[in-house]
Amino acid sequence: MNLLLLSNSTNHGRRRFEHVQDELTSFYGQCEVLFVPYALADHDAYTEAVGDAFARSGVTVRGLHTAPDPLAALAATEAVFVGGGNTFRLLRALQRGGLLAALRAAVERGARYGGASAGTNLACPTIRTTNDMPIVQPDGFEALGLIDFQINPHYLDAPPDSTHMGETRAQRIAEFLEENDVPVLGLREGAWLRADGVTTVLHGRDAVLFRRGREAEEIAAGTDLAPLMAEPPDQCISDG
Template structure:
């Protein structure tokens, strides 16, 4: 399985996807046409055009999955990119179009998968560690399960000087772990994961990522870290609070 999972698609001072250009070029080497999944935003055509403009610089043509039979297009795709936006809207569309199963099968058969933000959320077993507002209701939180752990894109560290009194991202993920025994990787801006079969590596900027596990203190990791052991981590959902 070949995955490139970006925390974000736009970085300060960079055009769309430009901060990860080299990683994207490596990931899609040899790909002539990319299937783009634009369902996280309302303007499917406009979103597809934006992706096509970037991919054209890499010599890759882009087709939106909304322009034909989604399942048939997925079955024939050389590679797939699922873009960011609202993850609830995206997952609802994946279920209603039959793409959850179709994309899972195609990626398992060897097609490279790339996701950014909400598209990275889709690679997890469920939607449960997204940051988004539930503007629509998907029929299920079940996602593509291309990795057996959860990811929190756009991870933000607690800011002690902030006057905001709501939960920090760390507190929200801790609450998730009170009910679920599943590792959660908080991907900071400018970071991404690269999976090549049984190897998983953290890449991107020096800020790196933060790993949360049930019953343990968060762990910090920097670019170049081998996180392959997460691919074998057992995921147990809805186990309830840990007993003491």
């Protein structure tokens, strides 16, 4: 399994995917990428924009929505990229098109999977650590389960001088862990993961790992997360 999971597609002051331009070339090589645009409403415009950005890395893109038979397209593809946007809309579109299982099967047989933001959320066991507003109601929150932990893309550290009285991102993740015993990686802007089924290496910049019953842990770029995710929890927390 080959995964490229980006926190974001655009860094401040830079063009779309410019911060991972070389990474896209390395990851996709000469493959034509089947782009999944369902997280935004305008599929044609989104595919064109991503195609232009990927072209700078020497990678060609074709929109899944243009395929006469999307299931057949997924069955035949060597590479996919799932774009960011609204995760709830993305998941519902895949569910209603009968495409979620087909996308999972494509990756399991060897197709390369890339995603940014919502596309990264989709690689997790569920989408329950997305930041997005539920603008539509999917048929459940189960996602692809390509990794065995959750990711919170666009993770933001609370400014020390903030007067905002709402929950910080860390507090929201802590609430998630009160109800779910699965690690959550806070993936800051400009960070990404490369996973090959054996290692899961953090790139770009540092991230924050949240685990039930433990203090949040800063993870340095270059770290293989696989051993950390395999560690047993420090303590058990009863549901009853």
